[in-house]
Amino acid sequence: MSPQEEEWQLLKKVQQADFVVVELTLYIDTHPNDMEAIQQWREAIKEAAKVRRQYESRFGPLSLLSVPSAQAIEVGWHWNSTPWPWQR
Template sequence: MNANEEEWNMLKKVQQADFVVVELTLYTDTHPNDIEALKQWRDAIKEASRVRREYEARFGPLSLLSVPSSQALDVGWRWSNTPWPWQR
């Protein structure tokens, strides 16, 4: 697997993890007493965060919230620089 395929696969994992969080959020909004669903929701948030951090450590930030100021200064990150993750 080349680097580009690896990046796309990791980005897909981020999207999948985010999807699970959204779906569980919607479910728990309508079923607030479902303890198992709330546990799954908490676990899904942790997993989505882990996958996002793993992607960003290898390929760069996915949002402005992901860029710590010191990293932005050290690396010289500029949002106007291409390619963006979806352009690679």
């Protein structure tokens, strides 16, 4: 698998994990007493954070919420520098 394919696969995992968090959040908004869903939501947040860290450690930050990352601290980060993750 090429580096670009690896990046896209990992970015897809980030998007999938974020989708699960959003969907569980919406469900919990309407079912606030569903303790099983709340536990799934907590686990989904941990998984989404883990996948995001994996992506960002290899390819750089995905949002301002990720700054300061190790990359930003060590080498500097310029948001107006291309290519952006979706341009690679």
